Structure formats: C-alpha cells, structure tokens
Amino acid sequence: MRKLSSILYVSLAVALCCTGCKKWLDVHPENNLSDDKLFADANGFRIALNGVYQQASGYQLYGKPLSWGLASAMGQEYDRNTVDGDMYQVMGYNWDDDNVKGMFSGIWSAAYNTIANCNKIITEIEKADTMIFPLKGVERDLILGEAKALRGLLHFELVKLFAPAPMKNRTVNAIPYQLSYPSYVTAPSTVDVVMKNVIKDLEDAQQLVVRNDTITNRSAMSQKLQSLLSGSSQTQGGLFFNFRMHRMNYVAIQGLLARVYLYNGDRENALKKAEFLYKTYSPAGRLKWWAFTNESESKGENKYSKLVDDVILAFYDTRLIEYFVTTKASWYDFAVSRSEVNKYMPPTERDYRRNLIDEAKYTSAKWNENLSTWQWRKEQNSIIPVLRFSEIYYIYSETLFEAGRTNEALTVLNQIRNARGRTTTFSSTVPGDFYKELFDEFHREFLLEGQVIFQHKRLDRSLQVETQTIPMDNRFVLAIPDSETNF
Template sequence: MKRLMQWLLAAMVLTSCNDWLDIKSDSVLLEEEIFGDYTGVQMAVNGVYREISVTNLYGKNLSWGFTSALARNYLTSGLPTELVEASNYNWKNSSVQEVTESTWAKAYNVIASCNNIIQQVEKKDSSFFNNKDIEKQLILAEMRGLRALLHFDMLRLFCPVPSGTNQGSPAIPYVTRYPEHQPERMTMEQVLENIVSDMEFAQEKLGPLDTLKFVAWTKGRQHRFTSGAHATPLGGDDFLNYRGLRMNYWGATALLARIYMWMGNEEMAYKNAEAIKRFVDTGWFKWTPANNHGNYDAYPEMSDPKRWEELLLGFYNKDNLENFEKAASYDHYFRMNEMEKLFGLETDDYRYKFYNRYNDNHRYLVWERPIASITNMSGTVTTNITHQCPLIPVVRFPEMYHIMIECLINKGQIVEAKALFSTLRIQRGVKEYALPDDPDDLKEKLVYDMIREGLTEGQTFFMYKRLNHDIFNGDRDIPMTADKFIAEYPNNETSY
C-alpha cells in the first residue's frame, strides 16, 4: 500500500500538465492522505529534485543543451534545428519556441510542486517529521531555495538585464501559492526582491545545519556526492545525506553572489562570493588536482569529468550519458570551432587539455561517456560513469573568484584583482603569462577565463547577457544587440 501511495504522489504532484499551473482539484483527498505521513513528504521532496533534473530543465536545456548553444559553445554544423536556430537567436522560430515553452512550463510545474510542499510542511508540527525540527526547516529552506533558482533562471532567459530604465516593466510571475491558476506578472524589481528573499531564507536556515550539524557529512566530497564511500546516514536514512545534490548553504550563498551580480549590487555579490572563498581557503572545498583536470596527455579518461571537488551544488540524472548520446552525432555535434583561439598561447592551461585532447577533435569530457584507453584504467572509467557522469553542475566555487575579480576591477583595485586572478590561473596550470594592467584589457581577459571555466554548463550565455558582451563562437565575436539576448515570452502565457 505504501509503495502505491508513493507512486500516486509522484504522479499527482509532479506530472507534466498541458498548462504550466494546471492543478487537478480531484486530487485533494489523495494529497491529504499522502502528506499525512513523513515518508510521503520525503517522497515529494525527492520528486522535485528528480523533476528539476529532467531534460526540459537542468538535465539538458539549462545546461549542455539549449543555453550552451545560445552561448555558441558548439559548432552549428550538425546541430539539430532548434539549436542551430537558437545559435542564431531566431527566437520566433517554431522549433526554438518549442524549447523555450517546454522549459517555461516545466519550471513553473516544479515551482508549483515546491509551493505545495512548502504549504503542507508549514502547517505541520515538528514532531511529525522523522528528524523533527531539523527536517522541517531543511525542507522549507530547500524548497524556497529551489523556487528562487527556477524563477531566477526564467527571469534571466525571458527578460532583459535589470537596469534603471526597466525595473518597473512587467517581467515574469513570481508564484508562491499552490494552487495559483492565473498568476500576474510582477515587475523586474518585485521578482528580484522575491528571489533574494527566498534564497536568503535558504542560506540562513541551511547555514547552521550544513556547516555545524552535518559537518562530518559535508566536509568531504565523498560524502557530499554519492561516491560509494559515504558515512553512516544522517537520521538513519539517506534523506539528509548527499548535501551537494540538494540545495545547501554553499549553493544558496554562491547563487546569491550570482543573483546580486545580475542585479548590479556588487557589494553584496562580493560579500557572498568571499564567504565561499573562505571555505576554499580552509580546505573545505578543494581545487581539482592537475592530473584530474586533463594533465594526462595520453589518458584523458583520468580526468574528473565533473570536477566534483569544486562543485558547490549539482543535480543528478542517472540518464545523462544516454540523453547526451541521443542528441549527439560523434562526427559533428557539440564541438567548439577552434579551441586554440580561446586559449591562445596558454596551452599549459589544464582546461585546454581537458577540453581539447579527447580523440583530438575538440570535444568536451564533461558530458561524454569516458572510454578507457588501456585495460588498467577501466576501474577509473567505471567509477566516473557511476558517480560523476550523472552529476549536473549548477554552481562551482571558481565562479566566486570571477565575481570577486570583476568587482575589484570595477572598484579600481587592479593590484588586488590581478593577485586573485593569478591564484585562479595557477590552479589551472597557467604560470608564465602576465596579466594586463589596463582595466578594460584585464576585464576582457576575465571574460575569456569565464568562457574557459564554464563551457557546456549553461552559464556562459547569461554572463554575456549581463555584460552586454558580443559572443565568442570559438573563431570570432558574434555582434549582439539587446533583443538577441531575450527569449520570446511563451505564446500561451501572455494573458491571464
């Protein structure tokens, strides 16, 4: 009976719907029965993480697929039609609109599930939960953090960059109730206020748990992610475990730095980024070692495909490799044009080797299935396929260095910016090339480092958009205008 009820919960709460907030009223009684047991709540929470990782969201469209094509991370030759058209910013093209509308619909469907869980959990006493108040606060913080993340990425895709001239313009709905059949679009300012409020709530509630209460399970990468070697489960089961795969304190803090940078609030962006750097400085998070970042000339399979020591927050889809292989042609798809132009003379950069040495055809190891070159490497490859390949990177700590460097350049603190930039570059194997003193040249160098760091993970396009920067396609810069950065608002959601 319990298994049946769990299946019904998943079908009821997380099924895709014709409209993005279509709620079935005849499910109310079933919903009350399922949320009457803490295991049902856990099942609903786990279902949200499963759904946020599907191909319509971070399992493809918002990672290696659509947004990476927008950033010209790939040659257009051989790409499917929707990604070719997206690479040309033909937002009105029907195949592009199919992608944007499916992404929008799935995002708000998952937001609805988050809101349902929040409302159900808020009205329950702490004694209801297996881990009492810890579990209640954890769920509320995670769901509000995910709600903020999804709204933020819909805002970044469908709206212009915030500015003094468009703060009062209609943006997207910020949905906080379940059910909500006809939400109203808020202004850019209102949406961002809600995003910050939700993410700061997550940061505040998760901080004492992840950094103090759960310290034995969060300080090591082998416990933050499934690795075959994790500690005794927190709370007697895995619901509280694997904090790198759930909205956590570091993820919320890093995302706040990203959000504030988008808003132009560099003071708060720097503050949150610096908080993450302090954890790096104390060894809580570690830089990927050279040999795990492409430094084996002959054996790229020794690399960590997801650089998981540096990953603050990631999602999980066990079908990542299969989904990529369905989309990719091994002759043409998903290659940058000329990697040498991105790295110039700095071919000692580990990232150059990581991206450029696989079968000598400019492919990326991040999403590709690793294949052992020699027999005694098969164990490494099997481990990577099992534990790293399902990961979907959402935010890494090197991005915090980029944010701090940009803020220092903008404040005129060039010496400090160069020192921090050199620290990052040394960790990536770049040692012999001096950084420019001119602020504009230094910032352009930073842009190219952001590209190197984030290829195929879905963030590069939004970096270009925030900076109103032309887009580098591996060979040359593609001139951009403001309208090219903004996806068409979904046709079936323009009136309420």
C-alpha cells in the first residue's frame, strides 16, 4: 500500500501552475522554477502562497466537498432525489461505494498536498533574509502567518472528517499532523494532539499577521464591501496586500480560533476570542469593519447570492460555477430539501435568507451563477465562504449561555436573527429551547456551506430529517483511505 508520505513529497510547481486567482495575486510563473530561483525574492514567496490558496479552492477541497458537496450532503441538506449518483450515495452514508471512497481519497490527498506546500513555504521563509521583501519583516511575517494558518485549517478539516469529535474520544489515533517538509513517514496523532497543534498554528499565525492587518495595511481591512470585493488602492506593497478581508487575515484567524476552541470543548477560550471580535470588528462592535447584507440586497436579479458582507474568510476560484454546472450536468437540479427549508424558514416567518431559495425548483442561489451585470454581484460567483461573522455571534451566544450570562446570550442571538429579517424575539432561557433555536439558526445560516453537520457532530446532537432521527455515530467518522493506513 502507498504510504502517506508518498503523497506529501510533491513538487511545489503543481500549485504554482494554477492561474486565474487575481483576487489574491495577479502573477504566476512562466515555467517551473527551481527552489533557488523561486525563493530568491519576495515575488517567489508570493507566487507560492498564491498556489496554496489555489489548491485549497479547488474541486477536491473547498471548491466542492468542504462546501456544497460532501459536507452538505452528509448533513442531508439536499433533496436526495435531485442529486447525482455520488451525492445520492453520500446522503445514504454508503461509504463502501467505490466512487465515494474515491471522494475520500481525493480530499485526503489534496489536503496533504496543500499542507506539504504550506510546509515548504514555512521552511524556506524561516531561513530567508527579511531584506528581500519590500515591506521587510512585516511581509515576511505575513506570508509565514498565512501559511501556518492554512496548515492549521486544513488539518482541522481533516480531523473533523476522519476522526470522532473531541467530546466523544480525544485519545484515539486520528490523522498525521505534518509539521515539516519533506516528510516521509508520519504516524497519526491522537485527536487531542491534532487539536493542540491546530490551535498552536493558528495562535502563532495571528501574531504574525497582526502588524500588517491592523497597522501597516489597515486600509485593506477597514473599508467593508469595497475591500471585500474591489480591494483597496491605499495598501503599501501593491496588489499582494489587497483583498485582505477574505484572506487569512487577523480577524479571520481569531474567528477560526473561536471555532476550533469551541469544537475542542474549550468554551472559555472560545468565549474570549468571540467576545473580542464581537466588541471590536463586528456590526455591533467599535470599529464595525464588517456588516450584514441588508434585505434589499437579498432579492431580485441583482441579489447578493452569497450575502457576502459578513464573510470574514473565503476562498476564491473563477471555475466554481463550472464545477457546479459540470456536476449537475443536465439531469440534476441539486435542490435543497423542501421540507427542511419550510421547517427552518417557514413562509409565514419573515426571514430574508429564504430569498436565496428559488420557490419553484427549491435550488439555492449560493452556487448557481449570478447573471447580474453589476460587478459586485457577479464577483460573488467565485467566492467560497469559509467563515462568517454570523458564526462569531453564534459562538459568542452559546459560550455566554454556558457561562450563565443568559440575558447577554439571548441579546446576541436575537441580533443575528433580526439582522437576517426575523421579526420575532427568542426569549427562552431553558437550555433545550436555547439549543434548539441555535441549531435552527445553523440550518438557516449555513445552508449548503458545509458547516451544519459539524455543529451536530461536535455536540453529538442527532440530525432530525422529517421523521428520521440520525445519530452522530461512526458513520460520521470517515474511513481513512486504504492506501494510507499502512504506517
């Protein structure tokens, strides 16, 4: 059997040949370069980091399975009768199907290839002279921080899929945590060790990017929708420092830490991270760098199909619509579950998230092509949301509730409900009622974004689909590909 290490020992040129991601960096190499040439100057490191973003955005990671594909199907978010054969098998949890096994293998291989390229960048930049970078130490730290954050996030995605949630089993061997390049043989670490390494990578990364994002190039983070979709013309160092509001920025990394701490069962630290973001950068915070898309932008032919104003972290791929159209072919609608939509967003309850659902076919506008001629609307066709400020509100509300600060928890929860158009006020302090409403919000907010199933998994909370109860049992611990189990 092929060992994991054979996947990891890859040429960085694979990532560098990707093109089209001008949101991050409008440069790419003319041909494959040796390490000595590639990492001789700042431009080479920028190209390499761009390649990592390209890989992460691709069809085997966030471009499908980690967003509208596998993860959403596992959460029963589609009408099973409207999806293709592979997704049909996923929704039936038929893990013995050869195509589904291939899907698992594709995620595993793509994630570890991308992690290997993160490690290559980290290895090279840690020994690089800061004088080769136009912004000296600020730029060197920024690239190093983004690479570490991406490494941490990808390991987190893998442990969510291929291991039990920490609350169920911390001591079982989970996945390898790759910290070096090249790595020939790495045994799997326990869930606990993987989670600690994810947290360390993200904590280190946040300190590395803070100077650029809050001081040197603050303008790239503080202009709301303009920075999100058009970039900032005021950044030092050129295009590479633009579009920070969707990259691994200081706020995004803090938000990911809140997510990771909560998944790990550490509500105290999750509360600290979420509270800081809520009070500083959120629509309710002091600086208000992000907002919530208003109702008028959620409907009509020019709708904001991704409700993008509160997206803190996103990946970007100009081929995203192509992926979705190719998967659907001409036979499948990939409609959302009509009964589930009506349960969570009934027509009688005002909630403008329902405006993203086609009332005839029950397809979602999130992954269908936005045909608007307005630039900022069309820009959303290529965006893959990874983290929203709404999630920070949910984390903050949950951790406040568990800390006994119930009135504050309800205030925060109602803020996001009302921001999405709901006119009712949720007021129960009964834990069962609170968590039911919180999970209902997850289903409304993260529909087809690949997040819902992991909210259920982290708290071992069954899915309720019509009359069917689906427990978070071993079906939700995916099998590591056969070729990678011979350590």
